[in-house]
Amino acid sequence: MSEPAIILDKLAKTFGSNEVLSDVSLTIAPGQTFALLGRNGAGKTTTIRILLGLIGATSGTARIGGLDPAQRPLEVRGKVGYLGEDQTMYPWMTPIELCRFLASFYPTWDAAWADQLLNRFELPRHARIGKLSKGQTVKLGLVAALAHRPSIVILDDPAMGLDPVARKEFNRHLVEHLQAEGSTVLYSSHLLDEVEAVADGIAILDRGQIVRSAGTDRLRDDIKRIVLPWDALAEISRPEQLLDLRRHEDRAVFVVADASTYLGQLDARQIEYDVVDLGLDEIFEAYVIGRTEGRPDASTPAEPVSV
Protein backbone atom coordinates (compact mmCIF):
# COMPACT_ATOMS: atom_id res chain seq x y z
CA MET A 1 0.00 0.00 0.00
CA SER A 2 1.34 3.44 -0.86
CA GLU A 3 2.35 5.80 1.90
CA PRO A 4 -0.27 8.38 2.90
CA ALA A 5 0.18 11.74 1.18
CA ILE A 6 -0.03 13.60 4.48
CA ILE A 7 0.45 12.40 8.03
CA LEU A 8 0.16 14.51 11.16
CA ASP A 9 1.03 12.69 14.33
CA LYS A 10 0.25 14.25 17.71
CA LEU A 11 1.18 17.66 16.43
CA ALA A 12 1.31 20.50 18.95
CA LYS A 13 2.22 24.14 18.48
CA THR A 14 2.59 26.82 21.09
CA PHE A 15 3.23 30.49 20.45
CA GLY A 16 4.51 31.88 23.74
CA SER A 17 1.96 30.70 26.25
CA ASN A 18 -0.74 30.30 23.60
CA GLU A 19 -1.32 26.63 22.74
CA VAL A 20 -2.61 26.87 19.20
CA LEU A 21 -2.54 23.18 18.24
CA SER A 22 -2.68 20.21 20.53
CA ASP A 23 -2.56 16.50 19.75
CA VAL A 24 -3.50 16.93 16.09
CA SER A 25 -3.34 13.61 14.24
CA LEU A 26 -4.55 13.12 10.71
CA THR A 27 -3.85 10.85 7.75
CA ILE A 28 -4.74 11.77 4.19
CA ALA A 29 -4.49 9.11 1.49
CA PRO A 30 -3.04 9.89 -1.94
CA GLY A 31 -5.69 11.23 -4.29
CA GLN A 32 -8.03 12.37 -1.53
CA THR A 33 -9.59 15.80 -1.48
CA PHE A 34 -9.57 16.71 2.16
CA ALA A 35 -11.05 19.79 3.81
CA LEU A 36 -9.78 21.26 7.04
CA LEU A 37 -12.63 23.16 8.65
CA GLY A 38 -12.52 25.45 11.63
CA ARG A 39 -13.62 28.83 12.86
CA ASN A 40 -11.32 31.84 12.73
CA GLY A 41 -8.24 31.16 14.82
CA ALA A 42 -8.88 27.40 15.08
CA GLY A 43 -5.35 26.64 13.84
CA LYS A 44 -5.85 25.77 10.16
CA THR A 45 -3.16 28.05 8.77
CA THR A 46 -0.77 27.04 11.55
CA THR A 47 -1.25 23.37 10.58
CA ILE A 48 -0.65 24.19 6.93
CA ARG A 49 2.46 26.24 7.71
CA ILE A 50 3.92 23.33 9.68
CA LEU A 51 3.19 21.00 6.75
CA LEU A 52 5.03 23.32 4.39
CA GLY A 53 8.02 23.61 6.71
CA LEU A 54 7.45 27.34 7.14
CA ILE A 55 7.31 26.93 10.93
CA GLY A 56 8.27 24.08 13.21
CA ALA A 57 5.95 22.14 15.50
CA THR A 58 6.48 22.32 19.25
CA SER A 59 6.07 18.55 19.39
CA GLY A 60 4.78 15.76 17.22
CA THR A 61 5.63 15.03 13.61
CA ALA A 62 4.40 15.83 10.13
CA ARG A 63 5.08 14.08 6.83
CA ILE A 64 4.04 15.20 3.40
CA GLY A 65 4.81 13.37 0.17
CA GLY A 66 7.11 11.10 2.15
CA LEU A 67 9.15 14.04 3.48
CA ASP A 68 9.56 15.58 6.90
CA PRO A 69 8.87 19.28 6.30
CA ALA A 70 10.92 20.27 9.34
CA GLN A 71 13.98 18.58 7.82
CA ARG A 72 13.45 19.17 4.10
CA PRO A 73 11.33 22.30 3.67
CA LEU A 74 12.68 23.26 0.26
CA GLU A 75 11.99 19.85 -1.26
CA VAL A 76 8.51 19.97 0.22
CA ARG A 77 7.83 23.34 -1.38
CA GLY A 78 9.05 22.06 -4.72
CA LYS A 79 6.74 19.09 -4.50
CA VAL A 80 3.63 20.76 -3.12
CA GLY A 81 1.44 23.38 -4.77
CA TYR A 82 0.45 26.00 -2.23
CA LEU A 83 -1.91 28.92 -2.30
CA GLY A 84 -1.86 30.93 0.91
CA GLU A 85 -4.42 33.27 2.39
CA ASP A 86 -2.42 36.35 1.44
CA GLN A 87 -1.08 36.67 -2.01
CA THR A 88 2.17 38.57 -2.13
CA MET A 89 3.52 38.52 -5.62
CA TYR A 90 5.87 40.70 -7.59
CA PRO A 91 3.70 43.73 -8.42
CA TRP A 92 5.94 44.98 -11.19
CA MET A 93 5.75 41.76 -13.19
CA THR A 94 2.98 40.71 -15.56
CA PRO A 95 1.30 37.28 -15.25
CA ILE A 96 3.28 36.04 -18.25
CA GLU A 97 6.53 37.24 -16.73
CA LEU A 98 5.64 35.62 -13.42
CA CYS A 99 5.01 32.30 -15.16
CA ARG A 100 8.37 32.47 -16.95
CA PHE A 101 10.07 33.39 -13.69
CA LEU A 102 8.46 30.49 -11.79
CA ALA A 103 9.14 28.05 -14.64
CA SER A 104 12.86 28.56 -14.00
CA PHE A 105 12.44 27.26 -10.44
CA TYR A 106 10.30 24.22 -11.16
CA PRO A 107 11.64 21.45 -13.39
CA THR A 108 8.07 20.15 -13.70
CA TRP A 109 6.53 23.48 -14.75
CA ASP A 110 3.92 22.83 -17.47
CA ALA A 111 3.76 25.95 -19.64
CA ALA A 112 0.76 24.68 -21.63
CA TRP A 113 -1.21 24.04 -18.43
CA ALA A 114 -0.21 27.47 -17.08
CA ASP A 115 -1.50 28.95 -20.32
CA GLN A 116 -4.79 27.06 -20.05
CA LEU A 117 -5.24 28.25 -16.48
CA LEU A 118 -4.56 31.87 -17.46
CA ASN A 119 -7.24 31.50 -20.13
CA ARG A 120 -9.68 29.77 -17.86
CA PHE A 121 -9.39 32.54 -15.30
CA GLU A 122 -9.51 35.22 -18.00
CA LEU A 123 -6.39 36.83 -16.58
CA PRO A 124 -4.85 39.73 -18.47
CA ARG A 125 -1.44 38.39 -19.45
CA HIS A 126 0.33 41.68 -19.87
CA ALA A 127 -1.12 43.80 -17.06
CA ARG A 128 1.05 44.63 -14.05
CA ILE A 129 0.27 42.25 -11.18
CA GLY A 130 0.09 45.24 -8.84
CA LYS A 131 -2.90 46.50 -10.84
CA LEU A 132 -4.89 43.24 -10.70
CA SER A 133 -8.04 43.02 -8.58
CA LYS A 134 -8.06 40.88 -5.42
CA GLY A 135 -9.90 38.08 -7.20
CA GLN A 136 -7.55 38.18 -10.16
CA THR A 137 -4.59 38.02 -7.77
CA VAL A 138 -6.07 34.90 -6.12
CA LYS A 139 -6.55 33.33 -9.54
CA LEU A 140 -2.97 34.11 -10.50
CA GLY A 141 -1.88 32.55 -7.19
CA LEU A 142 -3.72 29.40 -8.23
CA VAL A 143 -1.94 29.35 -11.56
CA ALA A 144 1.37 29.66 -9.72
CA ALA A 145 0.37 26.89 -7.28
CA LEU A 146 -0.79 24.42 -9.90
CA ALA A 147 1.27 24.88 -13.06
CA HIS A 148 4.21 22.81 -11.83
CA ARG A 149 1.79 19.90 -11.60
CA PRO A 150 2.33 19.10 -7.94
CA SER A 151 1.02 15.76 -6.70
CA ILE A 152 -0.12 17.45 -3.48
CA VAL A 153 -1.93 20.77 -3.45
CA ILE A 154 -2.60 22.80 -0.32
CA LEU A 155 -5.05 25.64 -0.60
CA ASP A 156 -5.69 27.93 2.34
CA ASP A 157 -9.14 29.39 1.82
CA PRO A 158 -8.71 29.40 -1.94
CA ALA A 159 -12.15 30.68 -2.80
CA MET A 160 -11.88 33.76 -0.59
CA GLY A 161 -11.80 36.81 -2.78
CA LEU A 162 -13.38 35.03 -5.72
CA ASP A 163 -16.81 36.01 -6.94
CA PRO A 164 -19.55 33.35 -6.79
CA VAL A 165 -19.13 32.34 -10.42
CA ALA A 166 -15.37 31.98 -10.05
CA ARG A 167 -15.87 29.98 -6.83
CA LYS A 168 -18.11 27.50 -8.62
CA GLU A 169 -15.63 27.36 -11.46
CA PHE A 170 -12.90 26.69 -8.92
CA ASN A 171 -14.80 23.92 -7.21
CA ARG A 172 -16.36 22.21 -10.15
CA HIS A 173 -13.63 22.44 -12.71
CA LEU A 174 -10.39 22.93 -10.89
CA VAL A 175 -10.89 20.56 -7.98
CA GLU A 176 -12.49 18.00 -10.28
CA HIS A 177 -9.53 18.34 -12.61
CA LEU A 178 -7.11 17.80 -9.72
CA GLN A 179 -9.15 14.82 -8.57
CA ALA A 180 -9.11 13.34 -12.05
CA GLU A 181 -5.33 13.75 -12.16
CA GLY A 182 -5.04 11.85 -8.88
CA SER A 183 -3.69 14.87 -6.96
CA THR A 184 -4.11 15.02 -3.23
CA VAL A 185 -5.83 18.25 -2.24
CA LEU A 186 -5.87 19.64 1.28
CA TYR A 187 -7.81 22.80 1.66
CA SER A 188 -9.22 24.97 4.34
CA SER A 189 -12.37 26.84 3.68
CA HIS A 190 -15.24 28.66 5.28
CA LEU A 191 -17.60 27.97 2.39
CA LEU A 192 -19.08 24.74 3.59
CA ASP A 193 -21.67 24.18 0.90
CA GLU A 194 -18.91 24.33 -1.66
CA VAL A 195 -16.61 22.06 0.36
CA GLU A 196 -19.42 19.54 0.64
CA ALA A 197 -19.65 19.24 -3.12
CA VAL A 198 -16.04 18.17 -3.59
CA ALA A 199 -14.41 16.90 -0.39
CA ASP A 200 -13.96 13.15 0.18
CA GLY A 201 -12.84 13.69 3.74
CA ILE A 202 -13.16 16.34 6.39
CA ALA A 203 -11.44 17.24 9.63
CA ILE A 204 -13.07 19.70 12.00
CA LEU A 205 -10.54 21.67 13.99
CA ASP A 206 -11.83 23.45 17.07
CA ARG A 207 -9.53 25.53 19.25
CA GLY A 208 -6.48 23.62 18.09
CA GLN A 209 -7.91 20.12 18.38
CA ILE A 210 -9.45 17.82 15.82
CA VAL A 211 -12.92 17.12 17.11
CA ARG A 212 -13.85 14.87 14.20
CA SER A 213 -12.24 13.56 11.09
CA ALA A 214 -13.96 11.19 8.67
CA GLY A 215 -15.03 10.60 5.11
CA THR A 216 -17.76 13.01 4.02
CA ASP A 217 -20.25 10.19 3.41
CA ARG A 218 -19.45 8.63 6.77
CA LEU A 219 -20.09 11.96 8.50
CA ARG A 220 -23.45 12.28 6.79
CA ASP A 221 -24.39 8.73 7.81
CA ASP A 222 -23.27 9.08 11.42
CA ILE A 223 -24.56 12.52 12.26
CA LYS A 224 -28.27 13.13 12.26
CA ARG A 225 -30.78 15.41 13.84
CA ILE A 226 -33.39 13.48 15.78
CA VAL A 227 -36.66 14.99 16.92
CA LEU A 228 -38.78 13.29 19.57
CA PRO A 229 -41.27 14.22 22.27
CA TRP A 230 -39.54 16.07 25.12
CA ASP A 231 -41.22 13.81 27.67
CA ALA A 232 -39.60 10.76 26.06
CA LEU A 233 -36.23 11.97 27.40
CA ALA A 234 -37.20 10.54 30.76
CA GLU A 235 -37.39 7.04 29.25
CA ILE A 236 -34.06 6.88 27.48
CA SER A 237 -30.39 7.31 28.23
CA ARG A 238 -28.47 10.28 26.98
CA PRO A 239 -26.86 9.60 23.56
CA GLU A 240 -23.20 8.79 24.03
CA GLN A 241 -22.19 11.12 21.25
CA LEU A 242 -24.54 14.02 21.79
CA LEU A 243 -23.46 17.14 19.91
CA ASP A 244 -26.43 19.40 20.45
CA LEU A 245 -29.67 19.32 22.37
CA ARG A 246 -32.37 21.94 22.26
CA ARG A 247 -36.02 22.16 23.17
CA HIS A 248 -38.59 23.37 20.69
CA GLU A 249 -41.94 23.59 22.47
CA ASP A 250 -42.79 20.00 23.39
CA ARG A 251 -40.10 18.44 21.21
CA ALA A 252 -36.49 17.60 21.97
CA VAL A 253 -34.16 18.25 19.06
CA PHE A 254 -30.84 16.36 19.22
CA VAL A 255 -27.85 16.14 17.02
CA VAL A 256 -26.01 12.87 17.61
CA ALA A 257 -22.79 11.53 16.10
CA ASP A 258 -23.72 7.87 16.54
CA ALA A 259 -27.09 7.93 14.85
CA SER A 260 -27.46 4.25 14.03
CA THR A 261 -26.75 3.12 17.60
CA TYR A 262 -29.05 5.70 19.09
CA LEU A 263 -31.87 5.08 16.65
CA GLY A 264 -31.59 1.39 17.49
CA GLN A 265 -32.18 2.25 21.14
CA LEU A 266 -35.20 4.36 20.27
CA ASP A 267 -36.64 1.58 18.12
CA ALA A 268 -36.08 -0.94 20.91
CA ARG A 269 -38.09 1.27 23.27
CA GLN A 270 -40.69 2.00 20.61
CA ILE A 271 -40.23 5.73 20.88
CA GLU A 272 -41.47 7.66 17.89
CA TYR A 273 -39.02 10.03 16.30
CA ASP A 274 -38.14 11.90 13.12
CA VAL A 275 -34.66 11.80 11.61
CA VAL A 276 -33.30 14.69 9.60
CA ASP A 277 -30.22 14.51 7.34
CA LEU A 278 -27.80 17.36 7.93
CA GLY A 279 -25.75 19.49 5.60
CA LEU A 280 -22.06 19.97 6.28
CA ASP A 281 -22.72 23.47 7.63
CA GLU A 282 -25.08 22.04 10.24
CA ILE A 283 -22.67 19.23 11.13
CA PHE A 284 -19.87 21.74 11.52
CA GLU A 285 -22.02 23.99 13.72
CA ALA A 286 -23.08 21.07 15.90
CA TYR A 287 -19.42 20.22 16.58
CA VAL A 288 -18.13 23.70 17.21
CA ILE A 289 -21.07 25.45 18.84
CA GLY A 290 -23.36 22.61 19.86
CA ARG A 291 -24.98 22.85 23.30
CA THR A 292 -25.12 19.61 25.16
CA GLU A 293 -25.47 20.74 28.73
CA GLY A 294 -28.58 18.75 29.29
CA ARG A 295 -31.94 20.41 28.92
CA PRO A 296 -31.34 24.05 28.18
CA ASP A 297 -34.91 25.32 28.34
CA ALA A 298 -36.27 22.99 30.96
CA SER A 299 -36.62 23.68 34.63
CA THR A 300 -35.85 20.03 35.38
CA PRO A 301 -32.26 18.93 36.14
CA ALA A 302 -29.99 18.26 33.18
CA GLU A 303 -29.23 14.60 33.85
CA PRO A 304 -31.30 12.28 31.71
CA VAL A 305 -32.84 9.24 33.34
CA SER A 306 -31.00 6.03 32.54
CA VAL A 307 -32.90 2.93 31.60
Ligand SMILES: Nc1ncnc2c1ncn2[C@@H]1O[C@H](COP(=O)(O)OP(=O)(O)OP(=O)(O)O)[C@@H](O)[C@H]1O
Ligand atom coordinates in the same frame (compact mmCIF):
# COMPACT_ATOMS: atom_id res chain seq x y z
N1 LIG B 1 3.26 33.63 14.41
C1 LIG B 1 2.34 33.65 15.37
N2 LIG B 1 2.63 34.16 16.58
C2 LIG B 1 1.70 34.15 17.56
N3 LIG B 1 0.46 33.66 17.43
C3 LIG B 1 0.11 33.15 16.24
C4 LIG B 1 1.04 33.11 15.14
N4 LIG B 1 0.41 32.53 14.10
C5 LIG B 1 -0.83 32.22 14.51
N5 LIG B 1 -1.01 32.59 15.79
C6 LIG B 1 -2.23 32.40 16.59
O1 LIG B 1 -2.63 31.06 16.43
C7 LIG B 1 -4.05 30.96 16.42
C8 LIG B 1 -4.47 30.17 15.21
O2 LIG B 1 -4.20 30.92 14.05
P1 LIG B 1 -4.39 30.33 12.59
O3 LIG B 1 -3.98 31.40 11.64
O4 LIG B 1 -3.72 29.02 12.50
O5 LIG B 1 -5.96 30.11 12.57
P2 LIG B 1 -6.93 29.80 11.34
O6 LIG B 1 -7.75 28.63 11.74
O7 LIG B 1 -6.14 29.67 10.08
O8 LIG B 1 -7.82 31.10 11.31
P3 LIG B 1 -8.51 31.93 10.10
O9 LIG B 1 -9.66 31.12 9.62
O10 LIG B 1 -8.93 33.19 10.76
O11 LIG B 1 -7.44 32.15 9.04
C9 LIG B 1 -4.58 32.39 16.46
O12 LIG B 1 -4.95 32.66 17.79
C10 LIG B 1 -3.40 33.21 16.04
O13 LIG B 1 -3.44 34.48 16.66
